Structure formats: C-alpha cells, structure tokens
Amino acid sequence: MSTDTAAPGLPSLYALSSEARELLFTEARTAYKFTDDPVGDDQLRAIWELFKWAPTASNVNPLRILYVRTPEAKKRLVPLIAPPNQPKSASAPVVAVLAVDTGFAEHLPTLFPAVPQLKDAFEANPELREDNASFNSALQAAYFLLAVRAAGLAAGPMKGFDAKAVDEQFFPDGRWRSILVVNIGKPAADAWSARLPRLEYEQSVQLV
Numbered sequence: 001m002s003t004d005t006a007a008p009g010l011p012s013l014y015a016l017s018s019e020a021r022e023l024l025f026t027e028a029r030t031a032y033k034f035t036d037d038p039v040g041d042d043q044l045r046a047i048w049e050l051f052k053w054a055p056t057a058s059n060v061n062p063l064r065i066l067y068v069r070t071p072e073a074k075k076r077l078v079p080l081i082a083p084p085n086q087p088k089s090a091s092a093p094v095v096a097v098l099a100v101d102t103g104f105a106e107h108l109p110t111l112f113p114a115v116p117q118l119k120d121a122f123e124a125n126p127e128l129r130e131d132n133a134s135f136n137s138a139l140q141a142a143y144f145l146l147a148v149r150a151a152g153l154a155a156g157p158m159k160g161f162d163a164k165a166v167d168e169q170f171f172p173d174g175r176w177r178s179i180l181v182v183n184i185g186k187p188a189a190d191a192w193s194a195r196l197p198r199l200e201y202e203q204s205v206q207l208v
Contacts, residue, residue, distance in 0.1 A: 024149050029192050031154035032088050034185035039069070039094045039153065047147045054143035056136040058118060059111045062104035063140035064176055066097040076169055081181065082160035092156065092183035097166060098144060099176040100137040105129060141180050148184055154191060156183035 014021060022028075044067055056062070068077050077095060078086050089095050105122035112118055122129045141157075148155040158181045166178045 024146055028149055029195060031156045031183065031185075031187045031191040032193065033188040033191045034092045034154065034156075034183065035188050037093065037186040039185055043151055043153065044094070046151045047144070047153075050150055051140070051144045051147035054140050056139060057132060058108075058115070060104055060108065060132055060136050061111055061140070062100050062133045063137045063144070064099045064101045065144075066099060066170055066176075068095040068097060068170075069093060077166065080162045080165045080169065081158070082162075085158050085160045085181075088156055088158070089181065089183050091185075091188070093185040094183075096144070096182040096184055097170065097178050098137070098141050098180040098182060099167075099171065099178045100133045101176055102129075102133065103175050104133060137179055145182065148182070153184050154187035157181070158183070 016024070048065075052061075068074055074090070074095065077097070078089050081089050105119045108119040108122065109116060122132070145155045145157060161178075161181050163178045166181075167174070167176070170176075171178070
C-alpha cells in the first residue's frame, strides 16, 4: 500500500501513490493543444504493452489502433474531423484512430483456447458478434487512455469526426471500423480547460 494518507493519521486507502492517482485520475484531463515534441516508436509500444492487458469478455480483444503521424497521413485525417476539433488534432504529433476489428473472432482460438467452438459461435451470430465487439472495444478504449497517461503523455479523446469517411479513407476493406480519435503528445502550456464538476458519491452510488 502507498504511504500516502487519506487523512492525517490514517493509512492510505489506495495501492497507488498520490502521484500515480493524480496522473491517471484526479489531475487527468482532456488535452486540447500539444507541443511539437515527437512521440517515438518506443513510447507507442509502451502504451501497447500496458493497454493490451485490459480485460475483455472471453478475452476477445476487438480493439485495433491506427497511429496517424506523418504529415501526409494527417492531411488525409484532419479534414474528416469536425471543424472545432481540427486544430486539436493538427497540433498533436500523433493521432490514434481506435477501431473495432469486425473479424476479431479469427483470433479466438489463440486468445481463448478453452472454448474452441467460440469462434464459430461468433461467426454464425452477427448480433452476438456486434454486441461483444461494441462493448469490449469501448472498454478497451478507456484503458487505452489510462495507458497513454501512464506513458507520460496527454490524451485528447474525441468522438467528433466523420467515422464513415475515416473508414473509407483508412480502412477501405471494411474490416476495421473507427470508434474514437485520440490526440496524443506532450501537452502545451495552455492545453487544458477548467475542470468540470463531478457528481458526489451519494448522488451516484447505492448500497444494498
């Protein structure tokens, strides 16, 4: 357990240090502007090496990542983002397009060998496949943001983009389907807006 205290004289209730909690949660905010500092291949791999451990139902792992970072690729992507969001992505050294792999069942014999018939079950049931892909990719996307922060970078997740156009531009075979754009980099000095309120514990939690 951390040596931090929840209150004077009381032991911490957290396994993470106060610095780690600030980095991942309490001081973490969406970044809207980035410096010109590059994001290296080693940093992108470091994000993956954390993110890949996120739990998913039956270990299906349907989320895929496209890192857009060359000037040519960004020229293709930025116009497909909603105009108010375009400067945010333009300033980011890397933009991650998070996508669901509609053919994720292909990998289930490796990812979930305990149930060898699961691959066929998903492939035979489009509704089941879509439901699992949608839920689990959203779950993985949240963990992706934590991994970006844990790698010492700022994240700017956005839903304001033309997903159909992005898919046509970057995933023309139709197998990957974009669900979220995440701007990644070192935050600029004016990267943040003011912290918005949150509900209190008593407003959000019930005990039975």
